[in-house]
Amino acid sequence: MRTKNMFKVKKLIVALMGCLFFTVSLAQKPNILFVFADQLRSQELSCYGGVNIKTPNLDRLADEGLMMTNAISTYPICSPFRGMLLTGLYPLKSGISNNDHPLNPELPSFAKSCKKEGYNTAYIGKWHIDGIGRTAYIPEERRLGYDHWQALECTHNYFKSLYFHNNEVEPKYWKGFDAEAQTKAAQDYIRARDTEKPFFLTLSWGPPHDPYIAPQEYMDKVEPKKLILRENVTEHLMEEELQNNPRFKIPERYIHSHAKLRVRAKDENIIRKRYAGYLAATLALDDYIGELLQTLEEEGILDNTIVVFTSDHGDQLGSHQFYGKNVPFAESISIPFLVRYPKVLKQGTIADNLLSPIDMFSTVFGMANIDHHEIDGVDLTPAIVNEAVDARDAILLMNLTHFNNTSLINGLDTYRGIQTKKYTYARYEDKTPWLLFDNENDPFQVNNLVGNSAYTGLIKTLDKKLDKLLIEAQDPENTKEIYDRIMRENPKRIMVNEFRKVNPDL
Known part of the structure; x- marks a missing residue:
């Protein structure tokens, strides 16, 4: 009987020590x-x-x-x-x-x-x-x-x-x-x-x-x-x-x-x-x-x-x-x-x-x-x-839809882009380059380098980085596909239908 009781006491001590360790470890977090x-x-x-x-x-x-x-x-x-x-x-x-x-x-x-x-x-x-x-x-x-x-x-x-x-x-x-x-x-x-x-x-x-x-x-x-x-x-x-x-x-x-x-x-x-x-x-x-x-x-x-x-x-x-x-x-x-x-x-x-x-x-x-x-x-x-x-070495940038206030007010299309430590680059959905800034030499971003032939190679490199990030993000870069998904998930988004009436391709 004594052995049995001692065993119970040991189990209780072990349990209490476990609780104490758990409390201490939690307190240390x-x-x-x-x-x-x-x-x-x-x-x-x-x-x-x-x-x-x-x-x-x-x-x-x-x-x-x-x-x-x-x-x-x-x-x-x-x-x-x-x-x-x-x-x-x-x-x-x-x-x-x-x-x-x-x-x-x-x-x-x-x-x-x-x-x-x-x-x-x-x-x-x-x-x-x-x-x-x-x-x-x-x-x-x-x-x-x-x-x-x-x-x-x-x-x-x-x-x-x-x-x-x-x-x-x-x-x-x-x-x-x-x-x-x-x-x-x-x-x-x-x-x-x-x-x-x-x-x-x-x-x-x-x-x-x-x-x-x-x-x-x-x-x-x-x-x-x-x-x-x-x-x-x-x-x-x-x-x-x-x-x-x-x-x-x-x-x-x-x-x-x-x-x-x-x-x-x-x-x-x-x-x-x-x-x-x-x-x-x-x-x-x-x-x-x-x-x-x-x-x-x-x-x-x-x-x-x-x-x-x-x-x-x-x-x-x-x-x-x-x-x-x-x-x-x-x-x-x-x-x-x-x-x-x-x-x-x-x-x-x-x-x-x-x-x-x-x-x-x-x-x-x-x-x-x-x-x-x-x-x-x-x-x-x-x-x-x-x-x-x-x-x-790059951060993904994106705007996936047209129907938010800033897109409507600014006339902003959907875009994808990347940010590196030196450059900001963005392109439209059809892969047309839109913006490229050298942020080290142009911190207020007033000199858009898209169209400057000296940066054609850089844009191709940035496009490859962007394509890789889009795969990671599971982003099809396809507004119609994204709008179809939005309507499946939330059929009450009437703005999608409003945009599709004037933009049949969407």
């Missing part, structure tokens, strides 16, 4: 706080050389950790970025071929991977990958593994902003400016966390995306007349080429409804006013980053938390006289990527490795030593930390 803004181009942050405002808290992330100078938004509009970020898959694999198109909720995701590793998961802010309706309730099974939930599909009504709290089907309103309220919700989540388990918290802000507003205290800090505009705001040749020689027909009602928006990309007074609101919102976000860092410090977990800041894409704000985003110019595709994690990253690390949205979480997970599902992205941690050979 780093927390992850991943914050991203909407439509914030890298050029505005002072750590990236911005000249109009100071962003000391975001600069702190760069000073105390990593700043990546070649973070590129592959498909620079909202939903495709989010699909790539949360799954690590290219748009046609995740299903997000355009804004307001549903992502397959059965897909693996980084939040699901974190849960398998023992993490608590939380999402706060703008979602925009459900595709069922911008104010519709998103049930638990469509949240890609996030448990704590304070989110809405999409709104840019920043001072009267809805969200759903966990499984409550009646929406609530964020108090005041939604980005500030969402930051406070993130702080509350961190303070009330389960201290025996690490957390994976994603915070998604709507600003500085238009309507370019912020609390008045920040609006008062930026004077439109004193702003230094980018040198390419007056460049208009490429925009005029698209307006005067459209490669597709825009349905009549969209021509009229978007005519006034074209003016906003040409009128300097309007550009300055919008730019001022954009920068005011950026100042607010910088303060909120500071508050998040302070909360992590107060909780004693700052150095055991991987803090990441990025954005889904940029904003033309009149550069090249284009409206919005979704064009392969630096203002649209160049985004910040800042990481603080002193256990892996040296202070003041500046890396010029090419980074796509599909690489972001795999790189963060590499720093955290967390396993995840098979993805298209790569972990850039070894190349960053060891200054090794780059994992990528």
Whole structure:
């Protein structure tokens, strides 16, 4: 009997030791706080050389950790970025071929991977990958593994902003400016966390995306007349080429409804006013980053938390006289990527490795030593930390459809392209070269090298690289095929039928 009882005691001790080891190992895993803004181009942050405002808290992330100078938004509009970020898959694999198109909720995701590793998961802010309706309730099974939930599909009504709290089907309103309220919700989540388990918290802000507003205290800090505009705001040749020689027909009602928006990309007074609101919102976000860092410090977990800041894409704000985003110019595709994690990253690390949205979480997970599902992205941690050979020599660029606001307003056709450290190249679907820029010698991209016979060989080389990336992305480079797929997945996309009426080949 004694032997039997001793055996039971030993089993209990072993079990308790196992639980203790599991708890300790979980406690040693780093927390992850991943914050991203909407439509914030890298050029505005002072750590990236911005000249109009100071962003000391975001600069702190760069000073105390990593700043990546070649973070590129592959498909620079909202939903495709989010699909790539949360799954690590290219748009046609995740299903997000355009804004307001549903992502397959059965897909693996980084939040699901974190849960398998023992993490608590939380999402706060703008979602925009459900595709069922911008104010519709998103049930638990469509949240890609996030448990704590304070989110809405999409709104840019920043001072009267809805969200759903966990499984409550009646929406609530964020108090005041939604980005500030969402930051406070993130702080509350961190303070009330389960201290025996690490957390994976994603915070998604709507600003500085238009309507370019912020609390008045920040609006008062930026004077439109004193702003230094980018040198390419007056460049208009490429925009005029698209307006005067459209490669597709825009349905009549969209021509009229978007005519006034074209003016906003040409009128300097309007550009300055919008730019001022954009920068005011950026100042607010910088303060909120500071508050998040302070909360992590107060909780004693700052150095055991991987803090990441990025954005889904940029904003033309009149550069090249284009409206919005979704064009392969630096203002649209160049985004910040800042990481603080002193256990892996040296202070003041500046890396010029090419980074796509599909690489972001795999790189963060590499720093955290967390396993995840098979993805298209790569972990850039070894190349960053060891200054090794780059994992990528080119990033894919794309616009898969015609029916988003920026395509309609700018007369923009579908395109595919690539970004290297030196060049930006884009071509139309029929393989006709559209743009080629030498970004080292022409940083404002005003000298299009397409048509210059000295670059014929380079274009052929870039085309081969692009073809290889399209195979990896399972992109047929065929708008008709993509539109057929969209209609199968979401028959309510009436805009596809509208485009096909005036463009029978689509």
